[in-house]
Amino acid sequence: MELAQTARTEALRAEARAWLRAHVPARPLPSLETAEGFAAHRAWEAELHGGGWSVPSWPEEYGGRGADLFGWLAFEEEYWAAGAPGRVSQNGISLLAPTLFDHGTAEQRARVLPPMASGEVIWAQAWSEPEAGSDLAALRSRAVRTEGGWLLSGQKTWSSRAAFADRAFGIFRTDPGAAKPHQGLTYLMFGLRDPGVTVRPVGRLDGKPAFAEIFLDEVFVPDAEVLGEPGQGWRIAMSATGNERGLTLRSPGRFLAAADRLVELWRAVGDPADTALRDRVADAVIGARAYRLFTAASASRFAAGAALGAESSLNKVFWSEYDIALHETALDLLGPEAEAADGPWAEGYVFALAGPVYAGTNEIQRDIIAERLLGLPKGRR
Amino acid sequence: MRFLLTDEQREFARSLDALLTAADVPSAVRAWAAGDHAPGLALWRRAAEAGVFALAVPEAYGGVGPLPVETAVACGELGRHGVPGPVVESLAAGVLLGSVGGAAAKEWLPGIASGTEVVSLVVAGYGPYALDADAAGAVFVVAGDELRVVRDPGEPTPSLDPARRLFRPAEGGEVVASGARVREAARAAAAWATFATAAQALGCGEALLRATVAYVKQRTQFGGPVGSFQAVKHRLADTLLGLEFARPLLYGAAVELAGDAPGAGAAVAAAKVAAGEAAYAAARTALQLHGAVGYTEELDLAWWLRRARPLRDAWGTPSACRARVLAG
Numbered sequence: 030m031e032l033a034q035t036a037r038t039e040a041l042r043a044e045a046r047a048w049l050r051a052h053v054p055a056r057p058l059p060s061l062e063t064a065e066g067f068a069a070h071r072a073w074e075a076e077l078h079g080g081g082w083s084v085p086s087w088p089e090e091y092g093g094r095g096a097d098l099f100g101w102l103a104f105e106e107e108y109w110a111a112g113a114p115g116r117v118s119q120n121g122i123s124l125l126a127p128t129l130f131d132h133g134t135a136e137q138r139a140r141v142l143p144p145m146a147s148g149e150v151i152w153a154q155a156w157s158e159p160e161a162g163s164d165l166a167a168l169r170s171r172a173v174r175t176e177g178g179w180l181l182s183g184q185k186t187w188s189s190r191a192a193f194a195d196r197a198f199g200i201f202r203t204d205p206g207a208a209k210p211h212q213g214l215t216y217l218m219f220g221l222r223d224p225g226v227t228v229r230p231v232g233r234l235d236g237k238p239a240f241a242e243i244f245l246d247e248v249f250v251p252d253a254e255v256l257g258e259p260g261q262g263w264r265i266a267m268s269a270t271g272n273e274r275g276l277t278l279r280s281p282g283r284f285l286a287a288a289d290r291l292v293e294l295w296r297a298v299g300d301p302a303d304t305a306l307r308d309r310v311a312d313a314v315i316g317a318r319a320y321r322l323f324t325a326a327s328a329s330r331f332a333a334g335a336a337l338g339a340e341s342s343l344n345k346v347f348w349s350e351y352d353i354a355l356h357e358t359a360l361d362l363l364g365p366e367a368e369a370a371d372g373p374w375a376e377g378y379v380f381a382l383a384g385p386v387y388a389g390t391n392e393i394q395r396d397i398i399a400e401r402l403l404g405l406p407k408g409r410r
Numbered sequence: 411m412r413f414l415l416t417d418e419q420r421e422f423a424r425s426l427d428a429l430l431t432a433a434d435v436p437s438a439v440r441a442w443a444a445g446d447h448a449p450g451l452a453l454w455r456r457a458a459e460a461g462v463f464a465l466a467v468p469e470a471y472g473g474v475g476p477l478p479v480e481t482a483v484a485c486g487e488l489g490r491h492g493v494p495g496p497v498v499e500s501l502a503a504g505v506l507l508g509s510v511g512g513a514a515a516k517e518w519l520p521g522i523a524s525g526t527e528v529v530s531l532v533v534a535g536y537g538p539y540a541l542d543a544d545a546a547g548a549v550f551v552v553a554g555d556e557l558r559v560v561r562d563p564g565e566p567t568p569s570l571d572p573a574r575r576l577f578r579p580a581e582g583g584e585v586v587a588s589g590a591r592v593r594e595a596a597r598a599a600a601a602w603a604t605f606a607t608a609a610q611a612l613g614c615g616e617a618l619l620r621a622t623v624a625y626v627k628q629r630t631q632f633g634g635p636v637g638s639f640q641a642v643k644h645r646l647a648d649t650l651l652g653l654e655f656a657r658p659l660l661y662g663a664a665v666e667l668a669g670d671a672p673g674a675g676a677a678v679a680a681a682k683v684a685a686g687e688a689a690y691a692a693a694r695t696a697l698q699l700h701g702a703v704g705y706t707e708e709l710d711l712a713w714w715l716r717r718a719r720p721l722r723d724a725w726g727t728p729s730a731c732r733a734r735v736l737a738g
Binding site for chain 1 (some may be wrong): 411412413414415416419479582619621626627632635637638639640642643644646647648650651654655656658659661662664665677678683684728729732733736
């Protein structure tokens with residue numbers, strides 16, 4: 030049992046650190062949930078790509094460095110420790126790309142991945158619908174066969190950053206007569222400015238136009254936009270949600286850096302006599318360490334050939350609740366100033382509040398943990 | 411990086427598990443609580459034959475250590491099965507004497523490693539009681555720069571967990587080492603004791619979770635197994651979550667202890683907080699989901715329910731450990 034990294038990983042880490050030190054913007058970019066911030070973050074994606082760091086774990090032919098999982102984790106630690114901006118390309122890079130690597134065609138990979146890596150095309154996910162959130166199998170939006178492709182109709186919602194993004198991916202019902210609700214679904218990609226697409230921004234809790242509703246009225250997409258086989262959308266999407274809940278959406282590096290900043294804040298403004306608050310700061314440090322080591326164990330199992338399983342539900346519940354606790358502690362340290370804070374802690378707090386809701390609610394994750402990891406009987410939801 | 415147990419380490423865990431499953435540990439725990447140490451000491455010998463007490467003793471004194479990962483594995487299994495006795499204290503005494511060296515090490519360590527000597531330990535700052543001193547051949551007491559050996563257990567003090575028998579060591583005894591090396595050795599021993607207690611707590615929590623999952627699958631109410639209710643499932647999911655995120659902290663601390671890394675103290679403290687809190691939360695959940703039957707002495711579960719809280723607080727309270735984490 031060891032935590033030491035290979036020389037290759039450490040070399041990648043050192044190179045990333047040097048590059049980030051020279052390139053990370055001195056001042057935080059405006060919120061990426063706004064039009065202005067989105068544009069600034071898109072420019073940052075291009076700069077990152079220019080340095081060869083936008084997708085270090087991808088093969089070189091698509092703009093990556095071919096780094097393994099441990100290299101990616103080391104890069105992420107350096108990225109967040111450097112105070113680098115949030116990733117506006119995240120939906121594409123962490124959700125669609127792994128699916129393309131697993132299920133896409135060579136043509137799709139060659140066409141979709143390079144502009145995703147450069148930030149030229151930014152992707153939104155379009156899975157949720159008004160009647161289908163955590164119960165994704167209940168989705169109704171349909172894709173009807175037409176010559177050379179499909180016609181998409183229906184409504185998607187809660188689509189993160191779709192107000193500003195270029196393209197989207199989602200699953201659509203292609204066989205309404207299928208025996209089970211999760212059968213007869215197809216994974217498709219489409220352009221958010223294609224004819225028949227209407228995007229309506231929805232203000233987030235803090236009013237920022239962070240997500241959007243997408244209305245689709247007989248939107249034509251060619252066959253080349255089908256990911257995997259028609260009718261296999263559920264299976265393909267589930268492999269991506271495992272990625273989302275599991276390793277790729279929240280790397281440990283992000284929380285290690287946040288916990289470090291929290292300790293700095295505590296040293297700057299904390300009352301040494303307030304041991305209750307001190308203990309919460311300590312818990313944030315412990316939680317970040319726990320998450321890093323849990324991930325190290327998962328990564329070691331993958332490297333040894335194991336598959337990602339229901340443990341990704343443990344991961345998701347952990348990081349989403351951890352993120353809120355960490356930010357609440359920061360706001361408590363700021364005290365009366367917290368209300369006026371228009372800085373990273375306030376932004377992070379609002380963002381964290383959504384964690385237990387998206388990527389499959391924590392209630393659904395706990396059901397999965399109880400049924401698949403503990404073997405408890407299925408019951409009414 | 412390969413942050414996984416090796417095949418040999420997993421096999422060690424499996425063999426200890428098999429050994430302890432075959433033994434009637436709950437009876438030994440009951441006897442121990444009543445002051446009859448014979449069945450517990452028989453278990454101790456079996457664990458010693460499997461190599462448990464040699465893990466923290468240096469090779470020069472008849473041990474195979476220090477081996478923190480294997481110690482975590484062993485203490486996890488002993489904790490899961492509820493093995494009574496000053497396991498943590500004997501292991502930490504091995505670290506203490508191994509670090510102090512000299513005549514005391516030569517006199518005591520071979521017996522500790524082979525399991526023929528059962529000893530207890532008190533380090534100033536970590537509570538006043540010597541655990542199970544009446545079952546121990548000696549109690550090592552460290553205060554400041556001085557290491558004493560006390561052979562008189564003194565009078566017991568009632569304990570929340572009757573199978574953890576508490577004694578206040580008598581004054582006096584023989585001073586067997588003194589000076590700065592004692593202070594340094596005590597620091598190392600206390601870190602190991604904290605670490606081993608965290609491992610025991612994790613095992614205790616696992617036992618509580620396992621028993622509760624089994625119970626809610628077979629207990630029916632309102633026409634179905636209790637375990638099919640979402641409120642029940644979610645408590646157990648949270649219990650598993652707590653334990654699963656404590657385990658890597660424990661092994662992470664083991665890696666740091668093995669490398670004698672500067673951050674080892676903070677890593678051990680973090681593991682202790684997480685494992686202690688997770689085990690205690692597991693106990694609260696176990697009691698709640700067993701209902702009134704869980705609140706009885708008849709069920710063997712009672713021993714794990716009573717142990718979770720002391721393990722959380724022994725060798726570093728959560729508050730002390732959290733302060734240690736922030737000290738870096």
